[in-house]
Every structure is written in C-alpha cells, then in structure tokens.
Amino acid sequence: MSERCGKWGWRVWGILAILGAIGVFQRFAFGHQLAAYGSLVPWGLWVAAYIYFVGLSAGAFLLSSLVYVFKVKALESIGRLALVTAVITLFMALVSIWFDIGHMERFWYVFLRPNFRSMMAWMIWMYTAYFLLLLVELRLAFQPGSLKRDRLLSLLGSVGVPLAIAFHGGVGALFAVVGARPYWHTGLFPILFLSGALTSGGALLLAVVALRWPEKDESHGRLVRLLSKITLGLLLFDLLLEWAEVSVPLWGGTAYHTEGLKLMLFGPFWWVFWIFHLFLGSLVPIWLLVRFPTDTQKAGWAGALIAVLFMSVRLNIVIPGLAVPILPGLDQAVLNPRLTASYVPSLHEWLVLAFVVALGLGMFGASRKFLNLYEKTAEAPR
Template structure:
C-alpha cells in the first residue's frame, strides 16, 4: 500500500498534480478583483467615504496582478511555452484563454486607470524630481505635459469609462477562475455552477479585507491618522459582502447535503476527516464565523475608535486566513478523494522545492514588495506628489 493512501485510488490520483501554487493563484487573483471592486465603489458608485483608499486599492490590485501568473509559471514544466497561448489562441479552452483575460485586465483596465488617475502627479514629478527616477516619470508622461483642467476632464471621463469596463472585467477575471474549477464535471467537489459566483464573492471579501488592512498599515508607516469614517464604511461593505459569500457557500453545502448524490458519502467523510482542520475549523469557524461576528458587533454596538480598529484588524487578518483556507480546500480537497469514491490520498507539502512552501511564501511577500516600490513611485495623496 502506498503511504498516505487509504482505500482504493486510481494510480494517477495518488500524487496531487495541483500543488499549493495552484492554491495561491485563485487567492491572488481574488485579491486583485476584490481590491479593484473596492476602488470602483468610490469612482463609479460615488461612495465618497472610501476615497482615502482609492489609489491604494488600485496599486494593491496592480501589485498582486503582476504576481498572479508567477505561481502558474512555476507550476509549469515548460513555462516559456505559456506564451504560445497568445500566438495560437485556443478559443475552446477556458484555461488557455486566461492569457487574454489577464492581459485585458492588466493593460486595458488597471494600468490605464492608474495612469489616467496619476497623470497629473506624474507630469508634476517629472518636473520636480531629480536623477534616474525623473526619467521614469518622463517616459510615463508619454511626452505630454498637458495637465490643464480640460485635459484632466478628459482623463476623468476616460478613467470613468475604464472603471465601468473594469467592473465586469474584474468579475470576468475571478468568475473565470471559478468557472475553471466549476466546469470540471468529473470532479464532484468542484463541479457546481455556483463555483464562479462563490469565487467572485470570496474574491471581493478577500480584496476588501486586504485593502482595509493595508490602509491601516500604510497609514501607520506614513504616520497619518486613519480616517475612521473610511474604515467604518469599508468594514460595513466587507460585512455585507461576506454575509452574501457565506450564504452562498452554505447554500452550496446545504444543497449537497439535501441532494446527497452518489459522491456525498465520500465528500462528507473527507470533510469530517482530512479537511476537518482546514475546512471546518479554519475556513468556517475561525475564518468566517469569528470575523463575521466581529464585524457584525461593530455594526450594532457603539465602540471607541481604538476598539473598532482592533476589531477590524483582527477580522481582516482572520478573513484573509479564511479565504486562503477556502482556496486550499477547493484546490487540494478536490484532489484528495478517488474518482472511484472508494479511497483518499494525502497532500504532502514540500518546503524548498519548485512547488513547495518556500516559493509560496516568497510569492506572497513579492506583491507587498512591489506595492512598496509602487507607493514610492506613485504617492497616495496628491499633496505628497506636489
């Protein structure tokens, strides 16, 4: 008997093909989509209270989007071949179309919106800064120094249109990731049309929580006072989106339990045993119920600023852990049981290998390093830029 295998597994199921890096990929794209949707709250839906986080949300989305394809590249045996999906696009493969979804989102939505929003600052900084960084700004101005009110008005209108296009694009980016899992009809753990919707809402939850935490951290680093009205509004949105996300996940669960199809006993056993810690304890209890309770408490009780900040920070960290656990349970959980429904295998996480824990940790730190560089280049407040 193969170590780690219980019952009957087909030979190609014993070893997991999709590792922690494939867990990271939907986690990172989720943060991107969620952060962008938070930014669009201010831009399109005119929620003025969240304005202090508008630029931070956009830069966070960009930093994470730049890293999003890296776990996939590391997973591939021949990463250089991934470029072929642009050269010879395969329209019948959802996975192969990822390149275009990614490129569209990066180039047409995020970079364009950030450039339009920062253009006046870039022009100003290309005149005031010195050294090599000045050349970066000069290139970014594209040779135009026009920041007249008329030009800014055009930027604003185009930026608004880009955000309008960006919202369905953000939905597409993450809904598509859920679609890839949801459309694997041979896998009972994945195959549900609810999957893209669940992924979408969990993306919004994780993105909003990440920007909320980053806002508190960046404010502390920049020695600025946290705008409590802004934080309260973000926390309120996080609470409501999280409620929808949790309801959808519970709907999926209840539907599975009530329907109890041929896969149910196997999956139920898996959740009670191998996924108990990561699904029931970490994802549902610590990563969902506790942050929901904390956020809910702040909605119904009057609490001091310090207490609310601490509660938001705790809820934000737990939410990020919970959503990571959700990605883990989907990706890893879907590979732990046999298609024969008669056995289970084990995922052995390696450390310093190509798909081990170490590259996963580096890939999670990398976007934060990119964000730090972006924040140096593109300051959050216009005052700072001036």
Template sequence: MLKRLLYLAGTLGLLVGLWGLYDRLVYGHMHANYGSYVVWGLWVALYMFFAGVATGAFMLATLDLLFELPIFRGSGRMALWGSLVAMPAGLVAIGLDLGHMTRIWKVYLQPNFGSVMAQLVWGYTIFLGIVVISLWLSLRPQPSRWLKPVMAIGLILAIFLSGGIGALLGVNQNRISWHVSNLPAQFPVFNLTSGVALMLIAIGWFGPLRDPRRSQQLRILSLAMVVLLLVKGYYLWSDVSQALYQNSSHGAAAINLVLFGPYGWAFWLLQLGLGMLIPLIVLTMPVGQRGFAAGLMGVCVLIGLAVARANIIFPALSLPELQGLGEAFHGPHLSFTYSPSLMEWAVTAGIVGAATIGFLLGTDRLPLFNRLPTEASSAAD
C-alpha cells in the same frame, strides 16, 4: 514599527522563497508532492487567492475612480496598487505550477478560445494592462477623461475573471464537488470580500490619520465585510448541506474530507474560526472599526480565504475518479494523499513575501492616499 515588522517578514519570506525557486527551476516538480493523481496543489490555490485579491481590489477602486462616491474619495489609487501587486503574484504562482513554463506563448499565438483556461489567460493579460493604465491615469497631475472608460472596462473584466475561476472548476464534470451551477456566481462575492479585506488593511494600517473620511471608510468597509461574510457563510452552508443531503459518492466524500478528514483542522480553525467568526464578532464592535483592529481583521479574512481556496482544490483531487485506481499503480507521484512539500511552502513564502514588500513600497514611494495638486487646489477653491 508595524511597517518595519512587515518589511522584515516580507524579506524573510523572500529569502526562503529564493531557495524554493532554485529548487523548482533546477529540479522541476521532483520535490513537489502533487503528481499524476493530485495534479493541482498549493500554488493553484495561491493563484486563485491572489487573482481574487486583484479583481476584488479593482472593484473597490471603482467606488472612487469610476462612481466617485465621496466617502471613498482618495482610496482608489491604493486599491489599484493592491490589484497591481496581487495579480503578478498569482500569475507567478500558477506559472511555476506549469509543467512546461516555456510553452506559455502557445496560448497567445495558438489559442483555443473555446477553452476557459485560454479565456482566463487572455483576460488576465488584458486586465493587468488595464490596471497599469488606470493607475497611471489616476496619478497624473491633470484629470484624464480616459480614466472612467478604462475603469468601466476593467470592472466588467474583473467580474468576468472572477466568475471564470468558478467556471474553470465547474466544467470538470468528473469532480462532483466542483460541478455545481452556482460556483461561478460565488467567486465574484469571494473576490469582492478579498478586496474589502485588503482595503481594511490599507486604510486601517497605512491610511492618513488626519483624513476625516478614514473612520467613516473603516466603518463602511467593516459593515460591508460583515455582510459579505454572512453571504459567504450562506454559500458555504448551501454547498455543504446539498452535498451531504444528496449523498453523492464524490461530493459527500470531498465534503467529509474537509469537515472531518485531514483538512478538518484548517477548515474549522482557520477558514471558519479565524477567517469568518472572529472577524464577524470584532467588526460589529466599535473597537473593530478602528485602524489597527480593522486591519488585523482584514488579515484574518485573507488567511481564511486562502485556506478556503485550498479546501476547494485539495479534497476534490484527493479522491480517485475510478474505484481501486489508487491500488492499481504505485509510484512516488501516484498518491491521493496530498500535503504541500517544503519546497512548495518555500516558494509560497517567497511569493507572499515579494507581494508584501511590493505593497509596502507603494505605500512609501507613491502618492496613493495623498491628494494630488489638482485635488488640493479644487478643495481650496
């Protein structure tokens, strides 16, 4: 029943997204609410979110396929599939945000490797290839000696890409709320949190009920999520308190927009309440470490992380870099007030719907949890 509802939700989202994609391809950025001042919008936040899920899920896959921790045996392929589904979703989101999508070839044939963005594009391309190769090797009937070396390279790259997102924001010195030294160090923790949340959903909702390790895996993942949310909360407090204490014009103003401005409801209700406090309470209780509840808390954490990405991007860009800039020029895309348009939401619904359907198809068609013949025979021996 749950899987049918998810298929239905994914299909509805995909249908809505087809209209949004048509509007984006035919009319370009005309119906988007970002513009010359707020240059990054909902799709950039969505890209950061899905890229975080992909790299975080790969980190979780190494617990089984690289480090061979017995408790996580059999979960690596599911984590790799989640990574493989999430990364293209993030790349589609950022691709649609580009003004000239057809010029993407330039970053491959004419790259400037001094650019963090060029490093990330190449890194994502190599990482996606590693995910495909790792999943293929893990699904082969016979164990491959190449799987561990490939997974080791992928782990290093996943950590680099996670920090790279923070670096991409941090190098913008004119955005004080982004230009903090520990931002690149925070994103690997955020992405690992995304990976744990995805695995709570995968094991809690789709894991084999007869697997004796399932309850232990959910317990360990739940406790890991509690620890990661506490670390995430510490980072959040550190950023907010420093910005308000230093009272720098841009940093404090951006934080005030998040706490008390137009983005306050999303911060207090979704990012902090739904995405952190409720999972912290539920996952510390025995009922929260059971299948359905654990998966539901994974969904709550992912929603909170998605909102957190938006609350990093939107407020920082909603403040003029020069005093009086907003009053100097007027036009349809010359505004510092940003909320996603209907077209932006439609495209987002389509990307999320497609990713949901892709993830579900993998659970139905691939032996992501089922033990392969070689594993079954070795267990029998």
C-alpha cells in the same frame, strides 16, 4: 512604535525573501521533482495560491470601481490603493501559476495557439486584457487631474468592471466546467469565486487602511467604519453562498456528490475548514467587527484575519476536489507517491510561495515609498 514595527517588518521580509530565493533556485534546478502533488492530485498549493491572489486582485479592483465608476465620495481616498493592490496581487498570482506549469518557457503558447473551447484559454485572454487595462488605469490615477483624464478613468473602470467579473467568474468556471469532478461541477461555483474575491479583496483593503494609514484622524475613522461594513456584508453573503454549496449536496446525500465535501469537513485536514476558515477567518472577524464597530485597530485585525485566512478557502477548493480518487482503487493500483490521493504541500512548495509573498510585499513597500498611495486621486480643476 512604527519604527520598531518597520524594523521587524524588514526582518520578516528578509527571511521570506531568502527562503523564497532558495525555493525558486530549487524550482529551476530540479523542476517539479520537489513538489508533492502527483498525477491523481495534479494541482496543489501553487494553484490555490493563484486563485487566492487573483481573487484579491479582482476584489480590490471591483472596489476601486466604486471610486472611479460609481463615484462613491466616501471611498475616494482608497482609489489608488485599491488599484495598486489589484496590480500587485495579480502579478503575484501570475508568478505563482507560472511556477506551476511544466514548461515555464512555453507560457506564451496560450497566446500563439489558444483553444477557445478551453475555459483556461478564455481566462488567460481575459486576465491579459484586465492586466493591460489595470496598468493604464493605474498610470492615469497617478496623473494630475483633468476632465479628460477623469472621463478616461471612468470609461476604463466601466469596461474593467464587467471584465473583472467575467475574468474571475471565468477562474471559477475553469473549475466548474470539469464534469469529471462533482465537487467543482456546480453552477454556483463561478459566483462563489466572485463573492470570495470581493470578500477577500475588501478585507485586505480594510486591513491596510485600518493598520497602515499614515494619518489616523476623524476621516480615517469614518473610512474604516465604512470599509468594515462593506467587508462584513460581503463576508456574510459569501458564507451564505458557501452554505448553499455545502448543504445542498449533503442533504441530497449521494456519495458521488458528497465525497469531496466530507473530505473537506471531516477528512485529515478538517481543521483547515473549521478552525482556519470558519472560526479564525470568519467568526472571530465577525465578532470583532460587530462587537467593536468603532475600533479601527480591531477592524484592521478582522480584515487581516479574513484576507490572510481566505487562503484556506482556496486550498479547500482545489484539493478536496481532486483528492477523491476518480475511480475506486486507482490510488492503490501502483505504489508510487505520485499516484496517491493524499497531498500535503512540500517544503519546497511553501518556499516558492514565500518568494511570491516576499515579491508582493516588496512591491507594496516600494509603491508605498515612491507613490502617493494614500492620497485621493487628484480631482479635475473645476
């Protein structure tokens, strides 16, 4: 079965890679002209993909810290996997956002002349530090065990935890500090980003461990059950925060604060929230995890559903916040597709996203082949 699975996997990956290559070619040949965002909704699919992948990374990393900092024995065997996932998804995030900026060749200006009044500059500096730390930690995690290495890993993990919290909270703050957009401008936003990161990162690890683990023995079952519980708890907590974020402005009822929410809940893309996020991405996985607590296969599918469909949460953060015209009538003032309040990602944007996904899957496949992903990090000889 796994051989057939592998064959199909390769085919799907090949198609993604070819489509992605077309998208990247278009991006370099035509710049931003084939993208569907405009000047009223200036951010779209790629920014949503960026916060999605970066969330997966921060979540996976924070879970790896349970192994390297908090020494949770039961999770030891996923330490390496979590770190590799964190590196790959961060890389995917950076590639996504690189395609999004207007002058790709100037990305390094953020290091050359940063403006530390800008939350974006803080975020970039912090994820650079986080990326470097991740690489060193990854290198150490694959080295033979020694007491010195264990201490270093623990130290790096300890520095990494606040860094990952600050950096992903910073991604949320990047949106939250924009006073012009009431949909984003709440104190809960950075925290919501963190809980979303943990939920999606945890769910991704659950999916990989439950579905792709090489030896499905008793210890594997225990590991999956523990990850299931962690993911379920995180998802429920995330839904609680989301409830607070949605219900408070709706209860208050002032149009200024509810327009974006109403767009998300009842606008033309209501199904992204109700069907993809709430039903398929939350209720079905909760049911699977609660109803079949010992079924590793179903736990894996639950994890996969949460992790993949979390993209709908990220899309619903970026787009409804922008698609409410900032001044009534501004979207009607000039007849130009770049100056309307509606946004649907273009085929080109999806193709570029396909490239990023193919890139990530390729890196993951390669790391599965060349690294001992599923072995616990060697312990120091006692």
